[in-house]
Amino acid sequence: MRIVTTALLAWLATLQPAQADVYISVSASGAYVLSNVHRPGRQYQRVVAEPGLVATRPELVTGKPYAELIAAAAKANDLPEALLHAVVQAESRYDANARSGAGAMGLMQLMPDTAKELGVSNALDPAANLDGGARYLKRMMKLFDNDIALAVAAYNAGPDAVLSRGRVIPPFAETQRYVPEVLRHYRLLRGE
Incomplete structure (x- = not known):
């Protein structure tokens, strides 16, 4: 089985650059499981790392409005800074006084409730x-096992x-x- 795993990993390394981290684990039946999602409570070993998974190219966010506040909120909530910038861009275009017809307010368009x-x-x-x-987005990330697309969808639609x-x-x-x-926008701020 080690030979198969080694061959698989060697083959993966020859492919085009990875679009996501790849993890390997052993299931209860003893089978090897490859996944791009690291689910809490399970033992995984990362075998392919996406370049810059949480890195933000500092020069791409430094000049943005509220850059220091966004950096602090990202750090406090263990979120990628680029992701918060991307959400703020989509939600309010960095307008702190933005209000939606549904009643959402501010940079991240928080609903009153x-x-x-x-x-x-x-x-x-x-x-x-x-x-x-940022705290709400982190809650969505935890709820959806760090799947950014689902967390962002939940941030928008509930x-x-x-x-x-x-x-x-x-x-x-x-x-x-x-x-x-x-x-x-998230990928652009990561320099992709």
């Missing part, structure tokens, strides 16, 4: 909004919309546009 639940008393305060939005459809991106036109926009 969500802001209240997160303890954000002033959703138009950039620091409070970024902190609350976690129930993703869960009730079997953990897929909901078919709402807004969410179908939103997720690729965030992911595209």
